[in-house]
Amino acid sequence: MRRQNLALVLRDVAARGPLSRADVAAGTGLTRAAVSSLVEELHAAGLVTELGSAPSGRPGRPGRALMVGDRGPAGLGLEIGVDHVGACVVDLRGEVRAWEHAAAPNRDRPAAETLPALARVAARAARTAAALELRPAALVLSVPGLVGAAPGRVQHAPNLGWRAEPVVEPLRALLPAGLRALPLTVENEANLGALAELWHDPAATDFVYVSAQAGIGAAVVADGRLFRGARGFAGELGHVPVHPDGPACACGAHGCLEQYAGEAAVFAAAGLAPTTDDPIATLARYASDGHAPVVAALDRAGSALGTALAGAINLLDPAGVVLGGAAAELGEWLLPAMRRELAARVTIRPWAPEALTASALARRAPLLGAAGMTIHAILDNPITHAAGSG
Structure with a gap:
């Protein structure tokens, strides 16, 4: 209890602060005496801080204003992408306090060559956190692949060329001493992106999140919770067949969505050679300039995405669909074709065009989700940190 x-x-303090103790009591239904005792424990743990007087409009001496702390426990998110590694630190207020990003050619690169670069950006983020008197409570790593139930392993990340790849212990060995003892978990990037969207807009509790760049993944949020499936593999939208007689896919099937809407497929359809620059930014630049082959290729990709998503919508009945990841930056050219297909194919129930949106978080979402997992774990179970604060 x-x-x-x-x-x-x-x-309550995190959502509505700054608040007086009386405000917390009114908002939670707890007695003022109980709130005072709980606040003292949270304050001792460094989870809330007192800012000064908080006028309440009620007679008597004003209470002290309470806020969640901008020092103390924090979340440290890590990310391995196909072309980059990243790290960020988020405090209990949900504010990003450190952000590190480095280009890294990770496609088909062994983990032994990728993890040292990740450890370096993690170390830089940790140093920034220490200077701000923040201490990471746990680490969460985002990867573009299936994680499943095997502890510490990436089950399959095709664009990295990894299969049953151990990452937790090899990465832990490379981290600074102050981070090695912390809990370290691995999570799929689409799942983390979906969680970031949920926390960014708590009113959106039922949606399908699509993350597209080199590969295409998805995540389902139902009633405010992430749906993982029986083995943790839910969301493999990229391998839903769009045209069963289409080109062969690396997964062994034919006509998968990634063969029409993945980054490489769009470049090929537009007649562009692969680039070492940011591929999504390159496509956006060409499309903004009115380059007809790129605009047509993005329309084709949007049509394929809409076709695949129509089946998911008919099956799951979500309230909305969020186009996230780097593909959100191409929403101007992808969304019209996606909406066209959804209008034609989602026929068993009303479907409003505005129910499909592009994420405001875009490619930042997985890393924000990774750091946010720790923050929300603390908010859900602060007694662990309170017990260890003394």
Whole structure:
């Protein structure tokens, strides 16, 4: 009960602060005496801080204003992408306090060559956090592949060329001493992107999130919770067949969505050679200039995405669909064709065009989701940190 009440108070302060103790009592339904005791425990753990007087409009001496702390426990998110590595630190207020990003040619690169670069950006983010008096409570790593139930391994990341690849212990050995003892988990990038969207807009509790760049993944949020499937592999939208007699896919099937809407497919359809520059930015630049082959290729990709998503919508009945990841930056050219296909194929129920949107978080979402997982774990269970604060 105390754990639940600590979480109740901490989440109320995080959502509505700054608040007085009286405001927290009114918002949570707890007695003022109970709130005062809980706040003292949260304050001792460095989870809330007092800012000064908080006028309440009620008679008597004003209370002290409470806010979640901008020091103390924090989330450290890590990311391996096909062409980059990244790290970020988020505090209990949900504010990004450190952001590190480095180009890295990770496609078909062994983990032993990728992880040292990731460890370096993690170390830089950790140094920034320390200077801000923030201490990471856990690390979450985002990867563009299937994670599943095997602890510490990436089950399959085709664009990295990894299969059953151990990453947790090899990465831990490369991290600075202050990070090695922390919990370290691995998560699929689309799942993390979906969680970031959920936390960015808590009112959106039922949606399909699509993450597209080199590959195409998806995640399903239902009733405010991530749906993982029986083995943790839910969301493999990129291998839904769009045209069963289409070209062969690396997965062994034919006509998969990635063969029409993946980054390489769009470049090929537009007649462009692969580039070492940012591929999505390159496509956006060409499309903005009115380059007809690129505009046509993006329209074709949007049509394929809409076709695949229509089946997901008919099956799952989500309230909305969010186009996320780097592909959100191409929404101007992808969304019209996607909406056209959805209008034609989602016929068993009303479907509003505005229910399909491009993410405002775009390619930042997976890394924000990775750091946010730790923050939300603390908000849900602050007693663990309160117990270890002394």
